Amino acid sequence: MRVKIPQYLVNGMAVLILFLVPLGWRPSFKYYSKWASLFGSVVSVIIMFLLAWESALIAIGIVIFLLGYVLYKKPEANWGSSVQAGSYNMALSYCVGLNQVEEHIKNFRPQCLVLTGPPNFRPALVDFVGTFTKNQSLMICGNVIIGPRKQKLQELNPSGHIRWLNKRKIRAFYTGLIADDLRSGVQMLIQASGLGQLRPNILVLGYMKNWQTSHPKNIESYVAMLHDGFDFNFGLCVLRMKEGLNMSRVMQAHINPVFQQSEEPELKSAGENGANCNPQGTLDPEAVTVEQQASTIFQIKQEKKTIDIYWLFDDGGLTLLIPYLLSRKKRWEKVKIRVFVGGQINRMDEERKAMIALLSKFRIGFHEVHVLPDINQKPRPEQVKRFETLIAPYMLNDGFKDEVVVNEMRRDCPWKISDEEIKKNRAKSLRQIRLNEVLLDYSRDAALIVITMPVARKGKCPSSLYMAWLETLSQDLRPPVLLTRGNQKNVLTMYCQ
Structure with missing residues (x-):
């Protein structure tokens, strides 16, 4: 009709x-x-x-x-796409429009600057952050290339790394830059990454696994980067895995059996701590096929396991937020989340009920709360002896030396630990030793351990002592360990009835 x-x-x-x-x-x-x-x-x-x-x-x-x-x-077409042009105009318009929106705790999103180096060298670090930022927030993979600018310009091409991220189905941006040293490059990334409101607020990097064999100046640089993150008002996340994060040697050996690693200490360290490229130059991501891409624990569906959160300090809630976002993803939806807090043995029930009530106000459904009354006990003597052996090579041994000699040694070797610094930080050192014993007792079979990272006062704690704390806290643990620390900015809001 x-x-x-x-x-x-x-x-x-x-x-x-x-x-x-x-x-x-x-x-x-x-x-x-x-x-x-x-x-x-x-x-x-x-x-x-x-x-x-x-x-x-x-x-x-x-x-x-x-x-x-x-x-x-x-x-394949050799003309511009009108859809792409429209998407660009729309994205640009929304990005500019975000500048007119005031920040609010309810709209907080963990926007991460991840010091991956070439992303294909540290797939576990990329997969972990990509899991909780996917469809939620911003992720930028940062790569600092150390060396003369003229010689390293050819390594700055990002197209291969972007294709690798797309093949791995990671929704992230990649940015690389050339710097004279690692720390200055990271400082540039922290200050210049992002656009408008789409700027990182969390610095994520891998644990420096080889710090005991690396040059002490590299330890100084690594700890200084952590302080820089706090100075620029970033939250911090440090991921440690038992098998390590850096896959560059494995891939390079697979592609080129005669691969030899550089012996320069600055470059050698850069390949381990998750912040720099390979000393021999970046391996072309196109050479790594889909079949050769390393599979990580964060790509596997987790079942009948737990995410254990050790919320030891109030850092704004970042230690709780990241596991919560993980639990909302399909691969982690069946994982139980357990929250551990310190407490007193005569008030365990009261403190547990108070913590459950607090988490319910945050609208986070973590009902399995454990109060640890023995967290402040003295550690076992053999573990204390192990810690003392760990820091022995970095001791200043200034007890019987002239003050002039001691000051000169401090100036030349700022990473050295004096007897006075050992005494002032003894309580904190014993606490890290005891926490490691608690982690081994309660979380040996967890899928992921998230713990509040200890913080050392700048200029009051040598870098080697601080690295000894992180090493002692996370050693001998089979699950991945995420050390987190917020910048005292609240990231969770309470529900008021």
């Missing part, structure tokens, strides 16, 4: 369309143009169906078929 439309109505519609469509092209109608174009398109489709609905259906069917075919085949 055909609907007969009066001629004056058709003419009126035609005039309306001819008037509205050009409005969408006029810059002066910036905010009205989208609605004008949409309205004109809808009216055109309605008139098509009113005039001849059979022909309209056939035409729309052909258009949908051709669109689906092009999207499926993705043919």
